[in-house]
Amino acid sequence: MKSGQNSSIGRKRSPTVNLSNTMIIEPIEGTPAATVTDVDLARLNENSWQEIYQAFLQYGVLLFPAQHELDDVGQSNFARRFGNFEKTSPKQDGGTVAIANTKSNGSVAKPGEYQYELLRGNEGWHTDSTYMPLASKAAMLYAQVVPPEGGETGFADMRAAWDELDAETQGKLEDLSAYHSLYYSQRNAGYQFSTDNLYGFHDKGAPLRPLIKTHPETGRKSIYTGRHAYGIVGMDPDESEQLLTKLMDDACRPPRTYIHKWQPGDLVVWDNRCMMHCARPYDTQYPRVLRGSRIAGDEATELAPTFPDKRATAFNPTTSNQSSLS
Numbered sequence: 001m002k003s004g005q006n007s008s009i010g011r012k013r014s015p016t017v018n019l020s021n022t023m024i025i026e027p028i029e030g031t032p033a034a035t036v037t038d039v040d041l042a043r044l045n046e047n048s049w050q051e052i053y054q055a056f057l058q059y060g061v062l063l064f065p066a067q068h069e070l071d072d073v074g075q076s077n078f079a080r081r082f083g084n085f086e087k088t089s090p091k092q093d094g095g096t097v098a099i100a101n102t103k104s105n106g107s108v109a110k111p112g113e114y115q116y117e118l119l120r121g122n123e124g125w126h127t128d129s130t131y132m133p134l135a136s137k138a139a140m141l142y143a144q145v146v147p148p149e150g151g152e153t154g155f156a157d158m159r160a161a162w163d164e165l166d167a168e169t170q171g172k173l174e175d176l177s178a179y180h181s182l183y184y185s186q187r188n189a190g191y192q193f194s195t196d197n198l199y200g201f202h203d204k205g206a207p208l209r210p211l212i213k214t215h216p217e218t219g220r221k222s223i224y225t226g227r228h229a230y231g232i233v234g235m236d237p238d239e240s241e242q243l244l245t246k247l248m249d250d251a252c253r254p255p256r257t258y259i260h261k262w263q264p265g266d267l268v269v270w271d272n273r274c275m276m277h278c279a280r281p282y283d284t285q286y287p288r289v290l291r292g293s294r295i296a297g298d299e300a301t302e303l304a305p306t307f308p309d310k311r312a313t314a315f316n317p318t319t320s321n322q323s324s325l326s
């Protein structure tokens with residue numbers, strides 16, 4: 001067995017060197033992340049891909065610096081290796097979408113605008129698409145333009161956070177479930193959205209998901225809540241909110257976190273089935289342009305039943321993430 005494969009997933013911390021390709025996978029000390037260097041993602045061979053995928057399962061978040069030749073097609077091809085694309089916008093064609101505060105006329109989004117409010121909402125710790133019937137498997141961001149200060153992305157290892165809990169707490173959490181809603185999380189951040197079939201602001205209902213997720217490939221357990229989660233079944237709303245807030249406050253701390261300071265050409269990929277992430281604030285008069293790809297979860301393990309969301313104006317349950325307008 002090569003180093004970094006399943007027997008040591010999430011635990012092994014020594015560098016892995018792929019001698020045939022010279023690719024180096026090296027943990028970032030004091031964090032759950034690893035850096036992958038001496039690899040060109042635009043020209044990835046099968047051996048390197050296999051090593052990368054095992055490292056993705058092991059670490060949960062991988063940084064590929066200086067991928068300056070990675071264009072939109074190259075990123076889509078890399079993302080497609082992880083699974084099917086999520087189509088998060090009707091305009092999306094292929095595997096990538098702009099995650100940017102800039103508009104088509106070159107100006108930056110301002111307070112009060114939809115684009116601004118969605119980006120600011122993402123400053124809370126979360127897992128992607130848990131508010132959709134089918135949650136995300138993985139996601140990646142590629143940096144094109146970054147502000148002079150701030151605008152980092154934080155990552156937190158929810159497997160390590162679960163491992164840190166005492167057995168009694170683990171036992172109490174294991175049978176609990178909570179609803180997930182983007183309406184809820186955006187309202188908590190101070191932004192109100194109406195139902196209009198934009199991704200997340202839909203009439204499909206609020207998915208009900210277990211608080212503790214067992215990873216479908218590694219078998220490891222992790223805390224699976226984040227900013228979209230609310231209304232633990234069987235608890236009053238205040239008690240539920242206190243518990244969900246405490247879980248995140250305790251979990252998202254060093255050494256379980258990695259805060260990535262972006263440089264143009266960086267690509268970061270993470271496993272949404274065991275990591276939380278968040279954007280970090282910056283002076284929004286500066287442009288920040290990232291190219292994102294979101295990979296759909298497996299229906300066997302990331303599809304959840306939905307229930308009426310009182311913040312939406314309609315409830316038309318479906319197991320599809322697709323917008324009826326797209």
Ligand SMILES: [Fe+2]
Pocket residue numbers: 122126127128277
């Ligand atoms: Fe996100």
